[in-house]
Amino acid sequence: MSEQALTSLRDYLKEAGNAMPLAQVQGYLFALICAPAPIEEEQWLQEVLGGHAADCDESVLFALMSLHQDISEQVYETGFKLTSNVAVAQRWQDNLAADAELHQWAQGFVLGVSYYLEPLLSAPSCPEESKDMLAQAVTVLGLFADAEQFSIHAANSGQDEQAFNDALVDMMADFSLGFAELIELTAVQSGLFDDEPHWET
Numbered sequence: 001m002s003e004q005a006l007t008s009l010r011d012y013l014k015e016a017g018n019a020m021p022l023a024q025v026q027g028y029l030f031a032l033i034c035a036p037a038p039i040e041e042e043q044w045l046q047e048v049l050g051g052h053a054a055d056c057d058e059s060v061l062f063a064l065m066s067l068h069q070d071i072s073e074q075v076y077e078t079g080f081k082l083t084s085n086v087a088v089a090q091r092w093q094d095n096l097a098a099d100a101e102l103h104q105w106a107q108g109f110v111l112g113v114s115y116y117l118e119p120l121l122s123a124p125s126c127p128e129e130s131k132d133m134l135a136q137a138v139t140v141l142g143l144f145a146d147a148e149q150f151s152i153h154a155a156n157s158g159q160d161e162q163a164f165n166d167a168l169v170d171m172m173a174d175f176s177l178g179f180a181e182l183i184e185l186t187a188v189q190s191g192l193f194d195d196e197p198h199w200e201t
Helices: 003-016 022-033 041-049 056-076 103-111 115-123 126-144 147-157 160-190
Strands: none
Touching: 003 056, 003 126, 003 147, 022 056, 022 103, 022 147, 041 056, 041 103, 041 160, 056 160, 103 126, 115 126, 115 160, 126 160
16 A cells, blocks of 8 residues: 555545544554454444445545555564554653554554454453463553553553553564464464354354
């Protein structure tokens, strides 16, 4: 996806009512692409566009599909690099600001992972070690979404907010790189996911 197309999509989403900001879309799509079962296009497009997918120009829908494909290729082929997709500020306060890309990315990630996290964490057949690792990964990748939780975790770590910010950004890069593999592992262990691309009911 070209920089020009990305800029046009960013501008459209900024002007569209109730649509997610681009960085939030990127976090949301990352979580959905890592999902153990596909999320219908109609569902995530409605979420991204604030319920106005039917009224949206085809060029915008095409741009969103291209973005989905780009992130998918990174996740499964080239390796997903978080800092290549979103801007990371130096100061911890800036990363938690409402318009900060890292904050918005984390918000999108938290929304996307909510589709499938609870069934995995509550599956009796999934080992506790895998559940703990998954819960930690989700916490790390979503922590910039919530300033209060960020401060609590910083205090618990024994670090000041800036040192915790720097360590957290490094951990996010590591966890984002292996998140799809972790989801696949826990999905198989859970017994909720089989060779067919759907959740068992």
